[in-house]
Amino acid sequence: MKRLKIKWDFWSVITIIIFLLFALFLIYPLFSLLISSFKDPATGACSLANFSRFFTKKYYYQGLFNSFAVTTCATVCAVLIGVPMAYFMTSYKVKLKGLMEILIIISMLSPPFIGAYSWVILCGRSGVITQFFNQVFNIQIPTIYGFNGIVLVFTLKLYSFIYLYVSGALKKIDVSLSEAAESLGCSSVKKVVTIIMPLILPTLLSGALLVFMNALADFGTPMLIGEGYNVMPVLIYSEFVGEMGGDGNFAAAMATIMVLITAVLFLGQKYIVNKKSFVMSSLRPIQPKALKGYKNVLMHLFIYFVVFLSIIPQLTVIYTSFLKTKGSMFVKEFSYDSYIKVFNKLGDSITHTYLFGLVAIVIIILLGMFIAYLSTRRRNIFTGFIDTVTMFPYIIPGSVIGITLLLAFNSKPLLLSGTAMIMIVAFVIRRLPYTLRSSSAILYQISPSMEEASISLGSSPVKTFFKITAMMMLPGVLSGAILSWITVINELSSSVILYTGSTRTMSVAIYTEVIRASYGTAAALSTILTLTTVISLLIFFKLSGSKEVSL
Numbered sequence: 001m002k003r004l005k006i007k008w009d010f011w012s013v014i015t016i017i018i019f020l021l022f023a024l025f026l027i028y029p030l031f032s033l034l035i036s037s038f039k040d041p042a043t044g045a046c047s048l049a050n051f052s053r054f055f056t057k058k059y060y061y062q063g064l065f066n067s068f069a070v071t072t073c074a075t076v077c078a079v080l081i082g083v084p085m086a087y088f089m090t091s092y093k094v095k096l097k098g099l100m101e102i103l104i105i106i107s108m109l110s111p112p113f114i115g116a117y118s119w120v121i122l123c124g125r126s127g128v129i130t131q132f133f134n135q136v137f138n139i140q141i142p143t144i145y146g147f148n149g150i151v152l153v154f155t156l157k158l159y160s161f162i163y164l165y166v167s168g169a170l171k172k173i174d175v176s177l178s179e180a181a182e183s184l185g186c187s188s189v190k191k192v193v194t195i196i197m198p199l200i201l202p203t204l205l206s207g208a209l210l211v212f213m214n215a216l217a218d219f220g221t222p223m224l225i226g227e228g229y230n231v232m233p234v235l236i237y238s239e240f241v242g243e244m245g246g247d248g249n250f251a252a253a254m255a256t257i258m259v260l261i262t263a264v265l266f267l268g269q270k271y272i273v274n275k276k277s278f279v280m281s282s283l284r285p286i287q288p289k290a291l292k293g294y295k296n297v298l299m300h301l302f303i304y305f306v307v308f309l310s311i312i313p314q315l316t317v318i319y320t321s322f323l324k325t326k327g328s329m330f331v332k333e334f335s336y337d338s339y340i341k342v343f344n345k346l347g348d349s350i351t352h353t354y355l356f357g358l359v360a361i362v363i364i365i366l367l368g369m370f371i372a373y374l375s376t377r378r379r380n381i382f383t384g385f386i387d388t389v390t391m392f393p394y395i396i397p398g399s400v401i402g403i404t405l406l407l408a409f410n411s412k413p414l415l416l417s418g419t420a421m422i423m424i425v426a427f428v429i430r431r432l433p434y435t436l437r438s439s440s441a442i443l444y445q446i447s448p449s450m451e452e453a454s455i456s457l458g459s460s461p462v463k464t465f466f467k468i469t470a471m472m473m474l475p476g477v478l479s480g481a482i483l484s485w486i487t488v489i490n491e492l493s494s495s496v497i498l499y500t501g502s503t504r505t506m507s508v509a510i511y512t513e514v515i516r517a518s519y520g521t522a523a524a525l526s527t528i529l530t531l532t533t534v535i536s537l538l539i540f541f542k543l544s545g546s547k548e549v550s551l
Helices: 010-037 049-056 058-091 097-109 112-123 128-136 147-170 175-183 188-217 220-225 232-240 248-276 293-320 337-345 347-377 381-395 398-408 420-444 448-456 461-489 506-515 519-544
Strands: 323-326 329-334
Touching: 010 248, 010 347, 010 381, 010 398, 010 420, 010 461, 049 058, 049 248, 058 097, 058 147, 058 188, 058 232, 058 293, 097 147, 097 293, 097 461, 097 519, 112 128, 112 147, 112 220, 112 293, 112 506, 112 519, 147 188, 147 220, 147 293, 188 232, 188 248, 188 398, 220 232, 220 506, 232 248, 232 398, 248 381, 248 398, 293 519, 323 337, 323 519, 337 347, 337 519, 347 381, 347 420, 347 461, 347 506, 347 519, 381 420, 398 420, 420 461, 448 461, 461 519, 506 519
Parallel strands: none
Antiparallel strands: 323 329
């Protein structure tokens, strides 16, 4: 019987190291979650008691229904806003189009809990807009708390995903199809319904799933403005870190249910998209044309109004960060007091955000480049497995990632809970897909003949990778890494479970300050986070050479 021979070289070693890293920091924690979910908290025996408790008590299973209700409504609203926005911005000439697109991207990349916090300042019980309508018109506007508020924040944050996906699909449609339909007497509305919508449907489904899963996984927004409208991430968090010590096994069972739901949704979407997808050669892409009359006015009003609503959170936190505060109230007097308090008392959270983020990004860049190279140039069963596993955290809620890591690394020999390392591991696992996708995309554009020529001239494969391939990949890798960086510094869902007083980040500090009603310091920290996001985005545009973000 012949032994299986393994050719030991640099890439074989890298493959095994990456495989072991993912086995340790992703697969093992997920198995720990699964095992913990079946463990009876009283006896420690294997049992279905946790799942039975969830499905027999209305308080808990109602949270699952609430999650589906709020995410479904938010997804539908995001589609109803995002699709027309994408169609108008692609098909017609829009004044200040470049600025509008940048503002849409900024609103998308900012954390949703800042949006929730800003809308509380505007439309809360003592909010500016609430007080204005009450005092001037004696009108009580609908509350921002509960179901309606959550849907509003999710919609204004997440429609941008639909916009970006659909815009990309519309740019690939050949205009000759529309012209042929018009020559046969097809009206504009009928042309959109019968030709354009079927063509963009697979892309729209991908965007809608991304919106749905982002809304389903979000913790900060329902925690801040839910007020009794419980959803799954909040229930999982509350159960895991409860005042009476919590019930880790029951929280693990709820987290397992969330993982199963997101996995089924993801696989279902992949099946539908693969079945309906097609390739189109856009020889003549859509050229924007001028719209005239009242239609042009209505289109511009719609676009400007939606963008204004979506950018309000950023404008609100920047403005209020310079106001003097008296308790939890803002006073109509400008001051730098909030920033002074932030740098004196919460400066460590800023340092931690940048430090942990930079370490995570360095690891993400190295892993992204290695995994992309292995999965495209040296594909085998191990590299294929690694490529699949790296995308799995993309669909797992952040709070679930946090719980899995705590369950797996809360005891010796690998005691990581409470350390900076567990925060960095969570960031790397959650945000690696952005850099990996950009790395793979640019590697497909680099001809293998470049490497073959270098090796034929005497360079080793390792030296060829670092001196030639890696250098050619770098621009695309860095642009993806900046998107990873932006999402890392804005991360809350996993951080709020994993942090301690010595590892608190800006997102966590903002969240805790809002909970304590310290709105001035929360606004100042939010402004710093927003400005960091904007500067990072400008660097991304510079490196990528375009003003578009692909997801």
